[in-house]
Amino acid sequence: MFENLSDRLDSVFKKLKGHGTLNEKNIDDGLKQVRMALLEADVNYKVAKSVISDIKERALGQEVMQSLTPGQQVIKIVNDEFTRMMGSEHQGLNFDGSSLGSIMLIGLQGSGKTTTAGKLALYLRKEGRKPFLVPVDVYRPAAIDQLKKIGQQLDVPVFESTTEMKPLKICQDALLAAREQGCDTLLLDTAGRLHLDEELMAELKGIKQGINPSEILLVADAMTGQDAVNIAGSFDKALDLDGVVLTKMDGDARGGAALSIKAVTGKPLKFIGVGEKSTALEAFHPDRMASRILGMGDTLSFIEKAQDAVDQKEAKALEKKLRKNAFTLEDFRNQMKSIKKMGSIKDLIGMLPGINKKQLKGLNIGDKEFVRIEAIINSMTPEERRVHTIIKGSRKKRIANGSGTTVQDVNKLLKSYSQSMKMIKKFNKGGMRSLKNMLPF
Known part of the structure; x- marks a missing residue:
């Protein structure tokens, strides 16, 4: 949904940002591309014509021409006009206070x-x-x-x-x-x-x-x-x-x-x-959808999905385990189940701001991967889930056979889990400073 439109708009905005200053010609050139992108997305031609006209009128105004970042201002205007086009705000169900x-x-x-x-x-x-x-x-x-x-x-x-x-x-x-x-x-x-x-x-x-x-x-x-x-x-x-x-x-x-x-x-x-x-x-x-289309994410929807999927008591118990570095493979499996309730991983990641769309297209995290990981953990004994370091050669073969996977799959899971635990341990020691050092931006 909207992937082609988002890609086209992204390339248009990159060109606009590349101009130190904007004038009527480069705004016109950019908006022609936006109009074509809307028509390709099967937007009603009258609606496309109207919204482009409104964007142009605002883009040629003082809020853009006198701005230090004119390209970003145009993006803001497009976001505002897309939101207005789709209805400005969410319209809920109206029961007029009726008992039935x-x-x-x-x-x-x-x-x-x-x-x-x-x-x-x-x-x-x-x-x-x-x-x-x-x-x-x-x-x-x-x-x-x-x-x-x-x-x-x-x-x-x-x-x-x-x-x-x-x-x-x-x-x-x-x-x-x-x-x-x-x-x-x-x-x-x-x-x-x-x-x-x-x-x-x-x-x-x-x-x-x-x-x-x-x-x-x-x-x-x-x-x-x-x-x-x-x-x-x-x-x-x-x-x-x-x-x-x-x-x-x-x-x-x-x-x-x-x-x-x-x-x-x-x-x-x-x-x-x-x-x-x-x-x-x-x-x-409408505002969240406009934000998604323009590649700015949809953090509010992400938070709402998380709140629906995660039990608050379990979340607090998990927090205590993380602080004590006592997060086991059993906890790892339970958290995967919560994430699955939230929907497609690819869609969830797409809701986060700053995600590179090209990288997202190559992302291949689906239900099958979750099923494989869950099967591997389910094939472990309770003790192996609590203390993953005891899982050596013969145990790995048994777990792989029991889960219908390979020893390489088991090794991959254990490696990912170990790396996650190292990051959690580093965060617990260094607090926010460590977290900032781990982030890629």
Whole structure:
């Protein structure tokens, strides 16, 4: 997502920084490249034209021309305008203080509504709400079964819909059932079609009028690019959307839909789906996304993921072990499990500021590597995990055989662990001064 756009912008900004002073010509040249980069990323051409015009007006103003670092000022302006283009700030879900809220998920078939319903249920539960999943797609029995399975996996109650029931009646009965079960948020997984049609819109309008949902969210596939923006416009015209959820943002989507939706429809992008796991749903923050696109990282999202994945009591216990240089291979394995909960390592590293994109592309840290390391540690005895120095030749062979790896893999892990322990020991002795000496910048 956005990799090509980020690379193109990075090269443009390097050229601008290379100029001691900026004038209208080199700003124009740079902005032509930015405009081309936006169009290549499948941003709506009217949106691209408008944002470039706004950037140029500010770039030729006093804040740039009188600055000691004009190139950096232009980057700041681009960051500001990208943020504004995507909606300025995060728009959360609005339940208007209602004791029983409802979210109506709509969209075309295959956009990911059912999966998104499950992800939203998990997200809402973390926010302290009690979700209730409601299958409303009576035309596809598989959709009802899928939502029931998702509910079982997440331990979230699901309304007992059947294909013989009318969609509006399902929603009305679900309201009563939710109250009886002590739930406070309905997630209505409505039916989709392969394309927009009058029958679909009439059904959705009937549900809207019948239950007056707190939120109507369009679920759209980011892979469809500008089609997603056009679909959002059509649904908004008929139903007055409250927001959009873009799915499959972790795929080969060029990102144009995310950059264009707010500017074209006036409706905020509220969430993005970034994977298949039930936890792979992120609240959309325009400022953070702009920062990621421009290669400035997204530290806040990184911290939020870490807070969700790491138990605070375990973190304090781990800190004590680190200070005493008592961090064992067992602790190492447990920390890997916490990191895996946070998502893709490559994506996490990409959230950190100052990361070289070319190095990131060559980075090959995936789930397979984690599985291999975990298997090696699991093949050790409890004593070997506590005291790694006793692991010699015969033990290494046994561990390698037990984990389906090689002795070289075992040696590699032990070497990495030993180096980590040396760094921790050095840090404990020298404090922040030692840490600064270890950092590569």
